[in-house]
Amino acid sequence: MKPLSIKDIAKKANVSITTVSFILNGKAEKMRISQEMILKVEKIIQELGFKPNQVARSLRTGTTKTIGLIVEDISNPFFAAIARLIEDKAYKHGYKIIYSSTENDLEKAKGLIRMFKTRQVDGYIIVPVTGLEEEIQDLLNNNTPVVVFDRSLPGLDVNSVLVDCAAGTYAAVESLIKQGKKNIAFVTVDVDVQQIKDRYAGYMNALKDSGIKASKKLHQLIPFSSTPDETAGLLKNFFTKNAEIDAVLFATNYLAVRGLFCFKELNKTLNGDFKVISYDDHDIFKLHSPEISAVDQPIDEIAENVISLILKDLAADHTLEKAPFNQVLLKSRLISR
Amino acid sequence: MKPLSIKDIAKKANVSITTVSFILNGKAEKMRISQEMILKVEKIIQELGFKPNQVARSLRTGTTKTIGLIVEDISNPFFAAIARLIEDKAYKHGYKIIYSSTENDLEKAKGLIRMFKTRQVDGYIIVPVTGLEEEIQDLLNNNTPVVVFDRSLPGLDVNSVLVDCAAGTYAAVESLIKQGKKNIAFVTVDVDVQQIKDRYAGYMNALKDSGIKASKKLHQLIPFSSTPDETAGLLKNFFTKNAEIDAVLFATNYLAVRGLFCFKELNKTLNGDFKVISYDDHDIFKLHSPEISAVDQPIDEIAENVISLILKDLAADHTLEKAPFNQVLLKSRLISR
DNA sequence: TTGAAAGCGCTAACAT
DNA sequence: ATGTTAGCGCTTTCAA
Numbered sequence: 001m002k003p004l005s006i007k008d009i010a011k012k013a014n015v016s017i018t019t020v021s022f023i024l025n026g027k028a029e030k031m032r033i034s035q036e037m038i039l040k041v042e043k044i045i046q047e048l049g050f051k052p053n054q055v056a057r058s059l060r061t062g063t064t065k066t067i068g069l070i071v072e073d074i075s076n077p078f079f080a081a082i083a084r085l086i087e088d089k090a091y092k093h094g095y096k097i098i099y100s101s102t103e104n105d106l107e108k109a110k111g112l113i114r115m116f117k118t119r120q121v122d123g124y125i126i127v128p129v130t131g132l133e134e135e136i137q138d139l140l141n142n143n144t145p146v147v148v149f150d151r152s153l154p155g156l157d158v159n160s161v162l163v164d165c166a167a168g169t170y171a172a173v174e175s176l177i178k179q180g181k182k183n184i185a186f187v188t189v190d191v192d193v194q195q196i197k198d199r200y201a202g203y204m205n206a207l208k209d210s211g212i213k214a215s216k217k218l219h220q221l222i223p224f225s226s227t228p229d230e231t232a233g234l235l236k237n238f239f240t241k242n243a244e245i246d247a248v249l250f251a252t253n254y255l256a257v258r259g260l261f262c263f264k265e266l267n268k269t270l271n272g273d274f275k276v277i278s279y280d281d282h283d284i285f286k287l288h289s290p291e292i293s294a295v296d297q298p299i300d301e302i303a304e305n306v307i308s309l310i311l312k313d314l315a316a317d318h319t320l321e322k323a324p325f326n327q328v329l330l331k332s333r334l335i336s337r
Numbered sequence: 338m339k340p341l342s343i344k345d346i347a348k349k350a351n352v353s354i355t356t357v358s359f360i361l362n363g364k365a366e367k368m369r370i371s372q373e374m375i376l377k378v379e380k381i382i383q384e385l386g387f388k389p390n391q392v393a394r395s396l397r398t399g400t401t402k403t404i405g406l407i408v409e410d411i412s413n414p415f416f417a418a419i420a421r422l423i424e425d426k427a428y429k430h431g432y433k434i435i436y437s438s439t440e441n442d443l444e445k446a447k448g449l450i451r452m453f454k455t456r457q458v459d460g461y462i463i464v465p466v467t468g469l470e471e472e473i474q475d476l477l478n479n480n481t482p483v484v485v486f487d488r489s490l491p492g493l494d495v496n497s498v499l500v501d502c503a504a505g506t507y508a509a510v511e512s513l514i515k516q517g518k519k520n521i522a523f524v525t526v527d528v529d530v531q532q533i534k535d536r537y538a539g540y541m542n543a544l545k546d547s548g549i550k551a552s553k554k555l556h557q558l559i560p561f562s563s564t565p566d567e568t569a570g571l572l573k574n575f576f577t578k579n580a581e582i583d584a585v586l587f588a589t590n591y592l593a594v595r596g597l598f599c600f601k602e603l604n605k606t607l608n609g610d611f612k613v614i615s616y617d618d619h620d621i622f623k624l625h626s627p628e629i630s631a632v633d634q635p636i637d638e639i640a641e642n643v644i645s646l647i648l649k650d651l652a653a654d655h656t657l658e659k660a661p662f663n664q665v666l667l668k669s670r671l672i673s674r
Numbered sequence: 675t676t677g678a679a680a681g682c683g684c685t686a687a688c689a690t
Numbered sequence: 691a692t693g694t695t696a697g698c699g700c701t702t703t704c705a706a
Contacts, residue, residue, distance in 0.1 A: 018678080056700040083411060119391045289625075352692075353693040354683090356691090364686095370691065393698090395684095
């Protein structure tokens with residue numbers, strides 16, 4: 001049972017496919033097609049339940065009404081929540097989302113962009129990985145709308161929605177220092193992007209400004225590709241070896257969650273003598289005993305800005321001179337618990 | 338800068354576009370195109386970085402290499418995890434995923450199927466909502482591959498991957514009874530699908546088999562569309578009014594999480610006198626003090642089965658007689674903590 | 675006010 | 691062994 005085509009509708013209505021097309025695309029008025037014709041055709045479309053083939057339409061118009069979403073890991077609650085919001089808003093504007101996770105793998109990311117390109121997605125929302133500069137620049141050179149979020153790549157002029165991470169970790173460390181902490185550890189992922197470096201910089205600056213000397217020993221790097229078990233091993237080793245640590249700041253929510261598992265195994269009590277703060281909030285931190293403080297990123301605002309930037313760019317007339325890029329910098333918020 | 342087309346390649350290579358097409362599609366051998374021709378063309382394709390336009394290909398072949406994924410809520414960790422696994426495996430087979438969340442809204446679900454249809458997705462992976470029977474049956478009648486998971490719809494013969502929920506909640510309640518619990522509450526969502534009913538049935542049967550009389554009062558329904566605050570209100574009211582409750586089974590992970598928030602607010606101690614079990618596991622339950630038991634669903638197995646069923650169906654020759662539907666029933670596992 | 679027809683980029687039957 | 695060409699379903703220019 002082949003689906004209906006515009007031809008079938010035209011035949012049923014005894015009109016040309018042009019007329020049907022105009023009516024379908026709301027151009028009937030402009031083309032001054034008679035009201036009765038419009039009603040008649042619309043009735044037939046209704047009755048037969050005809051839906052235009054979007055693939056054919058895409059081939060013809062060169063636009064697919066699809067946005068490619070490339071995140072680090074869709075199963076991370078942070079990205080899942082944003083993806084959900086983005087999808088929602090895109091949907092309301094007639095766009096669909098095709099998503100994929102890079103797992104911070106450059107080759108995979110490149111492959112995804114390539115694949116999205118062959119699918120002619122109209123725009124890209126990307127959580128970039130280092131090394132992707134050239135691919136993104138290529139997209140920009142072709143006037144393809146791109147918005148990056150969560151991280152930026154140095155030297156790349158592109159619409160971006162970022163959070164002031166340095167300020168976030170600065171505030172977190174500052175609060176720990178005010179609580180009298182002296183040996184504050186920083187656990188981070190080895191992803192080489194500016195935002196992760198910023199989180200570290202915020203940590204370092206807060207120490208410096210308080211006259212505390214930073215110690216290399218208290219900075220632990222966890223490879224992104226580590227399995228949960230490997231991460232656990234690294235963390236256990238780290239905290240066992242450095243017993244003087246009296247507070248720790250985790251640079252991402254999943255690392256903090258791994259950390260909590262680790263402390264549980266080590267039977268480390270998280271009382272006032274040992275404070276934990278996570279970058280990114282999570283239900284877990286609210287329910288944990290004791291509750292875990294967090295530097296919260298404004299997920300709604302991020303999604304809101306990302307989608308409105310991409311929609312704006314999608315709607316822009318790229319034959320005109322290039323519009324300047326928008327760089328949105330949002331604030332994070334320290335939730336002290 | 339217009340992207341290259343097969344024509345450009347043909348011109349550069351001084352061959353017809355047919356030759357290029359055959360080479361692109363690995364049909365060169367079969368068409369007995371000379372080895373040197375193949376190499377020459379492949380080299381040009383390489384050098385120019387030509388990628389065939391998938392939209393044109395789709396229009397021509399009628400296949401988009403895209404699978405529509407329709408879940409309840411992509412930001413629910415359970416669905417996010419499965420989505421991630423499905424995406425991964427689909428990707429390896431050259432398929433992309435377009436996803437959307439129904440929020441258990443029938444109209445939204447219908448709209449999604451309609452939209453996916455216009456986009457000619459090759460197959461559907463659906464977490465169905467009641468009332469969607471007709472739409473799914475339509476797809477099946479058109480020989481469109483469909484796999485449902487997490488829930489089934491009565492009277493619908495379709496590939497499905499389900500978990501034996503009744504057994505799961507039975508085991509959970511049985512374990513509570515063995516611990517001497519007498520007033521076991523059941524908190525569930527008001528979604529009217531078989532699997533939710535099964536979870537309730539397992540609860541009821543476990544009570545019955547132990548000679549405990551079930552009480553309507555101990556069965557609390559939470560509308561899916563409730564906001565977290567509304568849910569909190571309902572739960573607080575429920576547990577305050579029914580102080581005799583000494584154990585509770587939540588039918589989904591997010592309800593259990595809401596429950597934990599509620600207990601925290603009520604200062605209810607979750608010691609041996611008050612036990613909580615969730616259907617679906619979650620990191621939160623492992624880290625909670627005390628740890629929360631859970632009926633764990635085999636996420637990997639679910640994803641694995643879903644994807645292999647859909648790929649099998651996608652590869653099947655639908656001109657032949659219809660293959661019987663596959664109904665996979667997986668076991669859940671009670672994790673006693 | 676409506677219709678004819680070209681063409682988006684590709685595949686594959688048919689021709690040579 | 692390789693080329694010519696029709697046509698997938700639609701939009702849009704041009705003509706009537």
